[in-house]
Amino acid sequence: MINRRQFLANSALAALSGHIGAALASTPSPTPSPTPWRNWSGGQTATPAGRFSPKTEAELVQFLSRTTGPVRPVGAGHSFTPLVPTDGHLIVIDQLSELISTSRENMTATLGGGIRLGDIGPALEQRGQAMLNLPDIDRQTLAGATATATHGTGIAFPSLSGFVESLRLITPAGDVLDFNAEDDALNAARVSLGALGIVTQLTLKNRSPYKLRARNTVEKIESVLERFDTAAMAHRHFEMFPLTHSDYALVLEIDETEGAVNNPPPAPEEAAAFGQAMAVWAATPPRDRKPLVDALAEQIQPSEVIDTSYKILSNVRNNRFNEMEYSVPLHAGADCLREILRTIIEQQVDVVFPLEYRYVQRDDTWIGMSTGNEDHAAISIHRTASEDYRPYFNLIEPIFWKYGGRPHWGKIHSLSAAQLTKLYPRFGDFQALRKRLDPEGRLLNGHLRKVFGV
Numbered sequence: 001m002i003n004r005r006q007f008l009a010n011s012a013l014a015a016l017s018g019h020i021g022a023a024l025a026s027t028p029s030p031t032p033s034p035t036p037w038r039n040w041s042g043g044q045t046a047t048p049a050g051r052f053s054p055k056t057e058a059e060l061v062q063f064l065s066r067t068t069g070p071v072r073p074v075g076a077g078h079s080f081t082p083l084v085p086t087d088g089h090l091i092v093i094d095q096l097s098e099l100i101s102t103s104r105e106n107m108t109a110t111l112g113g114g115i116r117l118g119d120i121g122p123a124l125e126q127r128g129q130a131m132l133n134l135p136d137i138d139r140q141t142l143a144g145a146t147a148t149a150t151h152g153t154g155i156a157f158p159s160l161s162g163f164v165e166s167l168r169l170i171t172p173a174g175d176v177l178d179f180n181a182e183d184d185a186l187n188a189a190r191v192s193l194g195a196l197g198i199v200t201q202l203t204l205k206n207r208s209p210y211k212l213r214a215r216n217t218v219e220k221i222e223s224v225l226e227r228f229d230t231a232a233m234a235h236r237h238f239e240m241f242p243l244t245h246s247d248y249a250l251v252l253e254i255d256e257t258e259g260a261v262n263n264p265p266p267a268p269e270e271a272a273a274f275g276q277a278m279a280v281w282a283a284t285p286p287r288d289r290k291p292l293v294d295a296l297a298e299q300i301q302p303s304e305v306i307d308t309s310y311k312i313l314s315n316v317r318n319n320r321f322n323e324m325e326y327s328v329p330l331h332a333g334a335d336c337l338r339e340i341l342r343t344i345i346e347q348q349v350d351v352v353f354p355l356e357y358r359y360v361q362r363d364d365t366w367i368g369m370s371t372g373n374e375d376h377a378a379i380s381i382h383r384t385a386s387e388d389y390r391p392y393f394n395l396i397e398p399i400f401w402k403y404g405g406r407p408h409w410g411k412i413h414s415l416s417a418a419q420l421t422k423l424y425p426r427f428g429d430f431q432a433l434r435k436r437l438d439p440e441g442r443l444l445n446g447h448l449r450k451v452f453g454v
């Protein structure tokens with residue numbers, strides 16, 4: 001029998017079709033130039049003139065005020081889009097990664113922007129706090145994740161940027177700016193694409209530590225869609241991973257619990273069973289795949305684990321891929337998903353990665369993908385890193401547009417300023433603020449010039 005966690009950790013067929021990249025991307029360390037940089041998927045590369053990793057904010061201020069030329073902040077390099085590449089200097093704030101302070105009264109914590117999400121949970125736990133939500137993985141930095149409006153699952157939760165109560169940003173000229181709840185511009189700085197300055201610390205709204213129970217099942221996609229709205233309200237987190245060329249989806253419900261921790265690592269024989277079953281699937285052309293995928297899906301047994309919140313909310317993704325994700329207004333989510341799945345079948349797209357379908361609460365950020373008056377459904381498609389993602393993503397992207405989709409800033413999209421302006425009422429305000437804080441365009445690279453129409 002196959003375990004759903006195993007299924008996702010192995011990211012479908014990547015392991016079986018020999019596509020695992022041997023070289024692993026890692027956060028650039030402060031080494032002398034020219035050390036090439038690449039992102040997690042290997043799809044984006046650059047040869048920066050150098051890397052600067054300040055030990056203190058004062059060092060960063062000094063560096064920025066005494067130098068000229070392009071700079072780009074980099075987090076963990078987990079964005080798929082070319083947000084980071086530069087031939088100037090990369091700013092790596094991995095030494096500004098402390099838990100700086102906590103407020104018991106306000107249930108907030110101030111953290112260095114370079115801290116990895118995975119390091120926040122244990123540090124907060126010692127201070128009687130926990131993050132409200134996390135994305136699928138926790139390798140990203142806090143500043144990098146919020147810069148692209150990285151989100152988790154749950155209709156009651158905005159993106160991580162929605163938990164940011166205040167932040168400190170150092171402009172390309174070396175000015176130190178603190179943005180608080182009273183400043184309208186905090187809503188720009190919370191999702192900034194690294195285009196306003198270097199974010200060195202952020203204060204997050206948290207809660208007391210809690211445990212979660214995750215329940216994994218398999219269900220027909222149509223039946224999940226029918227009950228999605230109700231289930232999204234009933235569970236703390238609810239999402240599905242629709243299988244391609246199949247009627248089925250993997251379904252994940254997560255709820256708070258007082259139950260005892262029970263989170264054993266998957267058994268090795270489950271991995272072997274998984275491998276054998278998927279090898280058959282991989283060797284089958286898309287047009288003949290459905291009965292096999294459906295049969296495999298029907299074998300996946302329900303499972304349940306309980307653990308501390310941060311150990312349940314984020315996962316391990318072993319195999320490299322590229323991803324496109326758009327958020328569409330909630331009312332359009334199901335139809336958009338249906339059209340994508342239908343198109344994959346009709347066009348016989350040879351893709352084995354499941355999609356991901358989840359709800360995200362609206363927020364007030366200027367250019368976050370879920371800003372506005374309506375909550376959003378976020379829909380992701382994936383392609384193994386060694387494959388050319390363009391034919392598949394180019395086929396699906398217009399479907400997202402048709403349903404009023406907005407792209408995830410960290411995931412592949414082809415939009416430029418002319419289209420983006422229409423998607424965000426405050427896009428013009430963001431462009432003006434960007435110009436004010438970075439009049440010389442030091443923080444711009446080719447991708448951001450296209451995005452902001454510079």
Ligand SMILES: Cc1cc2nc3c(=O)[nH]c(=O)nc-3n(C[C@H](O)[C@H](O)[C@H](O)COP(=O)(O)OP(=O)(O)OC[C@H]3O[C@@H](n4cnc5c(N)ncnc54)[C@H](O)[C@@H]3O)c2cc1C
Pocket residue numbers: 040072073074075076077078079080083084093113114135136137139140141142143144145146147148149150151152193194195197198199200317408409410411
């Ligand atoms: C396997 C995988 C799973 C993922 N799962 C999810 C998910 O569940 N939900 C989701 O929404 N996204 C997800 N993502 C996307 C990812 O969370 C975002 O792309 C995120 O921005 C990456 O964070 P990072 O620290 O790697 O930043 P980077 O990719 O290095 O940088 C992202 C942006 O942040 C800017 N930046 C970095 N540091 C700073 C700083 N100190 N100050 C100002 N700007 C800065 C950069 O210039 C860039 O514009 C996933 C990505 C991968 C590879």
